[in-house]
Amino acid sequence: MTKQSLEQKLNATGNTVDMLRNSQIGAYIYPVVPPEFSNWRDEQRAWRETAVLFDQSHHMAELMIEGPDALKLISHLGINSFSNFPVNRAKQFVPVSHSGHVIGDVILFHLAESQYLIVGRAPTINWVEFHGQTGGYDVKLDRDDRSPSRPGGKPVVRRRYRYQIQGPNAWKILEKVNGGPLADVKFFNMDTMNIGGRRVRTLRHGMSGAPGLEIFGPYEEGDEIRNVILEAGEEFGLRQVGARAYATNTLESGWIPSPLPAVYTDERMKPFREWLGADSYEATGSIGGSFVSDNIEDYYLTPYELGYGPFVKFDHDFIGRAALEKIADKPHRRKVTFAWNQDDVAKVFQSLFDPSADNYKYIDLPLSNYASSNYDKVLKNGRTIGLSMFSGYSHNERTMLSLGTVEPDVEVGDVLTLVWGEPDGGTRKTTVERHRQLEIRVKVAPVPYARDAREAYADSWRTRQTA
Numbered sequence: 018m019t020k021q022s023l024e025q026k027l028n029a030t031g032n033t034v035d036m037l038r039n040s041q042i043g044a045y046i047y048p049v050v051p052p053e054f055s056n057w058r059d060e061q062r063a064w065r066e067t068a069v070l071f072d073q074s075h076h077m078a079e080l081m082i083e084g085p086d087a088l089k090l091i092s093h094l095g096i097n098s099f100s101n102f103p104v105n106r107a108k109q110f111v112p113v114s115h116s117g118h119v120i121g122d123v124i125l126f127h128l129a130e131s132q133y134l135i136v137g138r139a140p141t142i143n144w145v146e147f148h149g150q151t152g153g154y155d156v157k158l159d160r161d162d163r164s165p166s167r168p169g170g171k172p173v174v175r176r177r178y179r180y181q182i183q184g185p186n187a188w189k190i191l192e193k194v195n196g197g198p199l200a201d202v203k204f205f206n207m208d209t210m211n212i213g214g215r216r217v218r219t220l221r222h223g224m225s226g227a228p229g230l231e232i233f234g235p236y237e238e239g240d241e242i243r244n245v246i247l248e249a250g251e252e253f254g255l256r257q258v259g260a261r262a263y264a265t266n267t268l269e270s271g272w273i274p275s276p277l278p279a280v281y282t283d284e285r286m287k288p289f290r291e292w293l294g295a296d297s298y299e300a301t302g303s304i305g306g307s308f309v310s311d312n313i314e315d316y317y318l319t320p321y322e323l324g325y326g327p328f329v330k331f332d333h334d335f336i337g338r339a340a341l342e343k344i345a346d347k348p349h350r351r352k353v354t355f356a357w358n359q360d361d362v363a364k365v366f367q368s369l370f371d372p373s374a375d376n377y378k379y380i381d382l383p384l385s386n387y388a389s390s391n392y393d394k395v396l397k398n399g400r401t402i403g404l405s406m407f408s409g410y411s412h413n414e415r416t417m418l419s420l421g422t423v424e425p426d427v428e429v430g431d432v433l434t435l436v437w438g439e440p441d442g443g444t445r446k447t448t449v450e451r452h453r454q455l456e457i458r459v460k461v462a463p464v465p466y467a468r469d470a471r472e473a474y475a476d477s478w479r480t481r482q483t484a
Contacts, residue, residue, distance in 0.1 A: 023280075023300045024290035033281045033313040037390075039445040040303035045275075045389055046166040047260035049075040049173055057262040057383050058412040064266060065413045065467075067254030068184035070246060071263060073231070074175055074239060075164035078142045081176075082133045082149065084156035090149055091125065091133060096320055096341065098330035102127055105207040107220055110135060111325050112144055114286060117340030118279030118317035120144045122325070126207070126220070136179070139163070139298035140278035147292050178239030181222060182246065183229035186253040191230055193249045199230075213245035223270075265383045265409045268418040271324075271465035273352065273406050277304065277390040279317040298389075303446055305388025307436035307454060308404055316392060321349035322422045324464065350422040354466040355395070355405055355435060357417035358458035365437065365455060378438035378452040380417070384409040387448040395421065395459065396434040402427060405435050405459070411466075418466055419459070431461045 030036040050072045054060065063069045082090065092099045094112040102108065110125035121144070123137030135145060142160065149158045161176040182191055192199055195210045202208050202221045209216050210230075215238060220231040234242065247255065258266075267274060280286055280299055293299055304316065320329055320341070326349070329341055368376040381387070385408045395403035408419035419435070427433070438454040 021295035022291045023293040026295040037304040042301045043447045047076045048164045048166045050260045052261045053259040054257040060258045060262040061412045063256040064184045068186040069258045071181040073179040078163045079161040080135050080142045081159040086154040086156050087131050090154045096329045107205045113337035114279040117337045120278050175236045177233050178236050179233045181231045187229040190250040269467040273420045276318050277316045281313045302389035306391050306393040308392040308394040324352040348425040354462040355419045355459035356462050361457040375453045377455045382410050394436050435459045
C-alpha cells in the first residue's frame with residue numbers, strides 16, 4: 018500500500034486552515050525528560066540565580082550531512098551567508114520557501130571538513146533532507162528523529178546526548194569538571210573540554226543571559242557525563258530543569274520556536290508536499306489561538322518578522338532569494354515581547370470558580386501554548402496589528418509573557434489588546450475545552466525581555482533588528 022502524502026491529505030481535506038485548527042494530535046510534548054526535577058518555579062529561578070542543566074537529548078531531530086556537496090546543499094537552502102563558516106563554528110540556519118516565508122530554523126554545526134549537523138524541529142530537517150535526496154547532491158544523509166512523545170516504557174536511544182549548562186555559576190561548574198580554565202571562545206564557536214576523563218565537544222551558547230556551554234557526544238556516554246556535571250554542580254546550586262520549565266526560558270531570551278512552516282501552498286512547493294507523508298509534522302501539526310483566516314498564507318512569516326533580517330545575505334543564490342529581494346527595503350513587522358496585564362490574567366483563573374458561565378480558555382502554567390503553532394491576534398483600536406505566538410509565565414519576572422510580531426509603527430511601551438481563546442467556543446482540538454474569549458491588555462516590551470539577556474546577547478541574533 019502506497020503511503021499517503023501531505024499533498025493528498027490537503028486535497029482530500031479541502032481546507033488547510035480547518036484541518037490544522039482542528040488537528041487531533043494533542044499537546045506538544047517535550048519527551049522523556051521528567052516534567053519537573055524539583056518544581057518549575059525554582060527551576061526557572063536557577064537559570065537566573067545559580068545554574069541549570071538542560072537535557073536537550075530528546076525533543077529535537079538531527080540530520081548529519083556529509084560529502085563533497087554538503088555546503089552546496091546548505092548554501093542553496095539558507096538565507097545565511099557561508100562566505101566565512103570554518104570548521105568548529107555553528108550558526109542559526111534559516112531556510113525559506115520560494116515565496117520568501119520561513120520554513121523553520123535550526124542550529125547548524127560545522128563539525129569537520131564536508132561534515133555538517135543540523136539540530137532542531139522537524140520542518141527544517143524535512144526540507145533539507147528532501148533536497149538532499151532529490152536534488153542530485155553528492156551527499157550522505159543520516160537522520161535521527163526526536164524521541165517518541167510517549168515512549169510507553171520502551172527504551173529510547175539517540176545518536177547523541179545534548180546538554181546545556183547555563184546560568185551565573187555555569188562557568189565555575191564547567192571549569193571544575195574540566196579540571197582547569199576553559200578557552201574563552203566566542204558565541205557559537207566550538208571547542209572541546211574534559212568531563213570525567215572523556216573529551217567532549219562544546220558549543221559556546223547562551224539561553225539564560227550568562228556564559229554557558231552546550232555539550233554533546235555519543236548517547237551511550239550521556240548518563241556518565243550528566244552524573245559528573247551534577248556532582249560538580251551541587252556546591253554551586255546547579256538544578257536540572259524539567260520539561261515544564263525548559264521551554265519557558267525562551268520567553269525571557271526572545272526566540273519564537275514554532276512558526277507555521279510555509280509549505281502548504283505554491284506549485285513550486287508541490288514536490289515537497291508529495292514527498293512529505295500524511296503523518297509528518299506538517300500534516301499533523303495544529304494551529305491554535307484567536308487569529309483566524311481562511312487563507313493559510315496569512316499564517317506565514319518572513320525572516321524579517323521573526324528577527325532574522327540580519328541573517329539575510331544576498332551574496333549567494335538560495336531558494337526564496339528573489340522574493341526576499343523584493344521586500345528587503347520595505348517596512349516589516351518586527352518581533353517584540355508582550356507583558357500581560359496581571360488583573361486581566363487573574364480573570365481567566367477566576368472564571369474556573371464561576372459555575373454560572375463558560376470559563377475563559379484555561380492558561381496552563383508555566384507554558385500556556387495549546388497547539389503546535391500559536392496565533393493570537395493583537396489589536397489596536399479594534400484592528401489587528403500583530404500576533405502573539407508563544408506564551409507562558411515567568412516566575413523570574415512574576416508575569417505572563419508572550420513573543421510575537423507587531424506593525425512597524427508600534428512602539429515599546431504601547432498598551433495593546435490580546436484576544437485570548439478561540440472564537441465560537443473553541444475548535445475540536447483535544448487541548449481545547451469549551452470556553453469564551455477574553456481581551457487581555459498587553460504592554461509592548463523589548464526582545465529579549467530579561468535585562469541580563471539583552472546585555473549578554475548585545476551582538477547576537479536575539480537582539481539585532483533590521484533597520
